Amino acid sequence: MIENIKERLKDKIKEIKIHNERRVYLTIDRKDLKDVVNIIFNELGARYQIVTGIENFDKFELLYHFSFDKQGLIISLRTFLDKENPEIESLTSIIPGISYIEREVWELLGINFIGHPNLKHFLLREDWPENLYPLRKGVKKDGRK
Amino acid sequence: MVENRKVIVPIGPYHPLLEEPEYFQLYCDGEEVVDAEWIAGYNHRGIEKLSESKHYDQVTFLVERICGICSTSHPIAYCNSIEDLCGIEIPERAKYIRSIIGELERLHSHLLWVGLAGHFLGYNTVFMWAWKYREPILDMFEMITGNRNHYAMLRIGGVRRDIEDEDVPILKKTLSEIKDKVKMLTEAVLDDPVLSARLKGVGILTKDDIKNYGAVGPVARASGVDIDVRRDDPYAAYNLVEWKVITTENGDVFDKAVVRLLECFESIKIIEQCLDAIYGKKGEIWKEVREIIEGEGIGHHEAPRGEVFHYVRSDGNTTSPVRHKIRAPSYVNIPTFKASCIGETISDVCIILAGVDPCYCCTERIAVYDKDKNKKVYDFDQLIKKSIEKTEKIKKELGKEGKLWKHLL
Numbered sequence: 425m426i427e428n429i430k431e432r433l434k435d436k437i438k439e440i441k442i443h444n445e446r447r448v449y450l451t452i453d454r455k456d457l458k459d460v461v462n463i464i465f466n467e468l469g470a471r472y473q474i475v476t477g478i479e480n481f482d483k484f485e486l487l488y489h490f491s492f493d494k495q496g497l498i499i500s501l502r503t504f505l506d507k508e509n510p511e512i513e514s515l516t517s518i519i520p521g522i523s524y525i526e527r528e529v530w531e532l533l534g535i536n537f538i539g540h541p542n543l544k545h546f547l548l549r550e551d552w553p554e555n556l557y558p559l560r561k562g563v564k565k566d567g568r569k
Numbered sequence: 570m571v572e573n574r575k576v577i578v579p580i581g582p583y584h585p586l587l588e589e590p591e592y593f594q595l596y597c598d599g600e601e602v603v604d605a606e607w608i609a610g611y612n613h614r615g616i617e618k619l620s621e622s623k624h625y626d627q628v629t630f631l632v633e634r635i636c637g638i639c640s641t642s643h644p645i646a647y648c649n650s651i652e653d654l655c656g657i658e659i660p661e662r663a664k665y666i667r668s669i670i671g672e673l674e675r676l677h678s679h680l681l682w683v684g685l686a687g688h689f690l691g692y693n694t695v696f697m698w699a700w701k702y703r704e705p706i707l708d709m710f711e712m713i714t715g716n717r718n719h720y721a722m723l724r725i726g727g728v729r730r731d732i733e734d735e736d737v738p739i740l741k742k743t744l745s746e747i748k749d750k751v752k753m754l755t756e757a758v759l760d761d762p763v764l765s766a767r768l769k770g771v772g773i774l775t776k777d778d779i780k781n782y783g784a785v786g787p788v789a790r791a792s793g794v795d796i797d798v799r800r801d802d803p804y805a806a807y808n809l810v811e812w813k814v815i816t817t818e819n820g821d822v823f824d825k826a827v828v829r830l831l832e833c834f835e836s837i838k839i840i841e842q843c844l845d846a847i848y849g850k851k852g853e854i855w856k857e858v859r860e861i862i863e864g865e866g867i868g869h870h871e872a873p874r875g876e877v878f879h880y881v882r883s884d885g886n887t888t889s890p891v892r893h894k895i896r897a898p899s900y901v902n903i904p905t906f907k908a909s910c911i912g913e914t915i916s917d918v919c920i921i922l923a924g925v926d927p928c929y930c931c932t933e934r935i936a937v938y939d940k941d942k943n944k945k946v947y948d949f950d951q952l953i954k955k956s957i958e959k960t961e962k963i964k965k966e967l968g969k970e971g972k973l974w975k976h977l978l
Contacts, residue, residue, distance in 0.1 A: 446802060447653060447867055471796070472783040474901075476880050476894040487880070487894075489867070496802035498867050521782035521904050547610030559618060 425495045432463050446496050449487075454503045454512050457488075461518055464490055464499065472519050473498070477529040479561050484510045484535055505535060514540035532559035575603060578915055580922065582611050593906070593922060600914045605906055620893040625651065625861055625883075628890065629723055632879075635897065637718050638678050641670050642872030643879070643895070644723040649804050649868025650879040651725050655861060662852035663727035665843040667805040670714070670722050671870070672836040672843075677706040678873035679829040679836075680751070682926045683758065686826060689923050690767050695758060702750045705743055708963050712736060715960050727855025736964075737848045741841060748837050755830045768823035771913065772921030775820060778908040783901045786875020787828045788925050792820035798871040810842040822924040829926075861885070874898040874926050899927050 426448055430437065436459065439451035452460050464470045470490035478485040484505040491498050505512060514537035516523050526537045527546040534557040537543060545552060557563065581592040590611035596604040616635060620628050632643035645667060652659065659667075680703040687695025707717045713732055714720035722728050732740075758764060779789045789796055797814045799807040815831045817824040863885030869878045875898030882892045902925040910918045939946050947955070 443653070443865075444656070449865075471780070473876075473878055474894070474896040476892070478882065478892045489878070489880070493796045493801045498802075498869075500867070519781065519783070520907070521784075521901060524900070524904060545610075546608075547613045549610070558615070 425492055425497055429464070429468065429499065432468070433460060436460055447498055447500075449500045449502055451502045451504075454505060457501070457503055458513055458515065458518070460501060461488065461515055464501075465518060468492070470499065472522060475522065475525045475529060477533045477535060477559070479533060479559070483507060484533065486512065486529070486535070488515075509536075510534065511536035511538055513538050514543075516540055531557070533557055534560065580919070582608075589927075591903075591927065595910070595915065595918060597915060600916075602910055602913055602915060602918055605910050605918075607903060607906065617893055617895060621889055621891070624888045625725065625890065628893065629725065630721060632895065633719055633721065635895065638681060639674055639872040639874060639877075640719050641674050641722065642870050642877045643897075645671060645805070646868045646870040646872075646877040646879040647881070648723050648725050649870060650866040650881045651858075651861065651868070652866070653868050654864050654866025654881060654883060655858065657726055657856065657858060659727050660853040660856055661806075661809075662731075662847055662850070663854045663856075664806040664809070665847050666728045666732060666854065667723065668807060668810070669732070669840050669843045670720060670728075671805065672839045673706060673710060673713075675873045676747075676833055676836045676840075677703050677710075678926075679833050680706070682829060682873075683754070683826065686822075686920065686923060687758075687764075689920050690764070692761075692763065695754075695764075698750075698754050698757075702747060702754065705747060709740055709743055711960050711963050712740075715957070724855055726858040727853070729855070731854050732844075732847060734849060737844050741844055744837055744840060748834070751830070751833050751837075755833075758826065758830065764826075765823065767917075767920065768821065768826065769819075770821050770823075771917050772822050772909040772924055773820045774905055774909050778820075778905060782905045782908065784875070784905050784925075785898050785901060786871070786873070787825055787832065788875065788902050788905065790814065790816045791824040791828045793818045796876075798869050798876050802869065804868075804870070806843055806846070807839070809846070810839050812839050822920055825924050861888075872898055875902060899925065903927055 426442070430440070436452055436456045437450050438453060441449040443449065465472060470492050473489040473491050476487040476489065478487070484507065486503050486505065488501040489498060490501070503512065512535065514526055516526065523540070523542065524546060526540055527543060529535050530537055530543055531545050531548050531552070575596055575598045578595040578597050579592065580595065582590040592608040594606045594608070595602045616631060620631060623631055629644050629647060632647050633640050635643045680699045684696040684699030684703070687693065687699065710720060711717050713736065714722050714730060722730060774784070774788065774792045776792055776794055779792050779794045785796065793816055795814060795816050800814055812835045815828050815835065817827055861883045863883055865880065865882045867880050869876050877898060878896040880894040881890050884891050905925060906922060909921050913921060
């Protein structure tokens with residue numbers, strides 16, 4: 425399966441990290457994300473699991489986890505976003521169920537999803553202050569800076 | 570969104586259907602639901618953020634607090650992720666004990682759902698039966714772990730407590746009694762004309778819906794999507810015992826009930842084999858883990874409601890995770906309401922929403938208050954003492970007479 429994915433994605437893969445035969449991490453450019461997800465989700469038939477958003481020192485990192493259940497394989501697509509003005513294309517047109525986690529990543533980490541039809545607060549209350557993102561590293565546990 | 574909206578019928582945030590605050594807005598045209606929205610976050614505790622400030626060993630017990638019903642599924646998934654990160658292989662005895670706890674939990678959780686589903690339909694006999702037969706399972710938990718919920722059995726590298734040889738025959742006897750009772754319940758539910766009329770053909774989810782929303786667990790298996798983490802990515806002892814994955818084809822609420830009821834028998838089968846495997850043998854139950862190396866790990870576990878997913882990243886220097894992502898099964902199962910509720914009537918929507926088994930917490934321990942003096946009657950130490958006494962009592966009763974059912978029959 426890994427060989428198959430390598431062949432389909434070819435030079436779209438910038439880096440491949442094989443943790444073990446069941447956990448594989450692929451680094452891709454954020455511009456290629458939609459094409460890659462289209463191939464993995466629609467053509468190869470992977471199951472969408474979830475999106476993890478991470479704040480690093482210099483960049484934001486998004487991990488899109490997909491599972492190939494027959495092989496017991498989890499593929500994680502890794503993309504990096506700039507610290508200033510982080511934004512990426514929304515995948516709601518390909519995977520309808522991804523809408524809620526994109527809203528969550530947006531409100532907790534402040535990553536903008538371009539083309540999301542309904543990008544408003546999901547877990548936080550509607551009058552939550554703007555530009556205060558509780559999952560960022562500088563923010564305390566009670567949500568204050 | 571629908572312009573010129575019709576009547577809005579609210580379900581929640583506080584509603585008998587959802588024993589945890591969650592809010593569904595149904596947009597209705599007469600009796601028919603034409604659109605629906607889901608609003609959550611009333612109970613958000615920020616556990617992912619909290620986890621970044623706890624020690625790796627503490628996180629095991631922190632994530633246990635995520636859910637009261639499937640409380641061991643998060644520790645299993647978390648330990649799987651750390652063991653994936655560090656490449657740890659746990660001792661065989663610990664594998665069997667993990668599977669026993671996981672399957673006992675599935676058993677009590679499925680019975681709890683069947684009871685609640687009966688209750689939502691106004692069929693309270695099913696509620697009484699299912700919850701009556703669930704009680705001995707909780708007693709078995711208390712016997713093995715000392716707790717009814719929040720068993721605190723897992724640790725990174727294995728389990729914390731062993732199952733004694735003298736307990737095994739009692740557990741097996743109780744299991745076989747529960748099996749008969751669940752069989753009776755299953756036959757009664759599946760043959761009942763009222764339940765068939767209310768549940769068949771209601772809230773159908775197709776295979777495409779399951780794929781689009783990424784639904785997991787019994788919800789997916791009821792629609793003929795053959796996925797189960799226990800078989801697909803084996804962990805604990807699931808590849809060491811014989812069992813099969815239950816699937817059905819129709820995808821309605823009735824099939825979801827069928828899948829859950831039949832899974833109870835598979836769980837009993839797994840527990841019996843695991844108990845046989847550890848009986849009369851000795852062995853290590855945990856392996857010491859001294860260091861969490863730098864890297865990232867993914868662990869998942871098939872909880873009663875579906876796949877629990879944990880991602881942990883470690884920087885190798887500190888004693889806390891840098892990032893800990895948790896996804897519970899209801900997070901992907903609940904959004905399927907967009908596919909299953911539109912076009913149904915209001916009365917059916919209640920059971921469709923309950924059909925995915927949205928998760929709520931049932932773990933409040935008692936606190937006895939003196940109303941006049943406005944203070945607690947028992948303090949923490951006294952409560953602990955009382956609960957230890959109760960555990961001892963259960964052990965004694967089960968051990969001597971071996972008749973768990975005497976107060977039920």
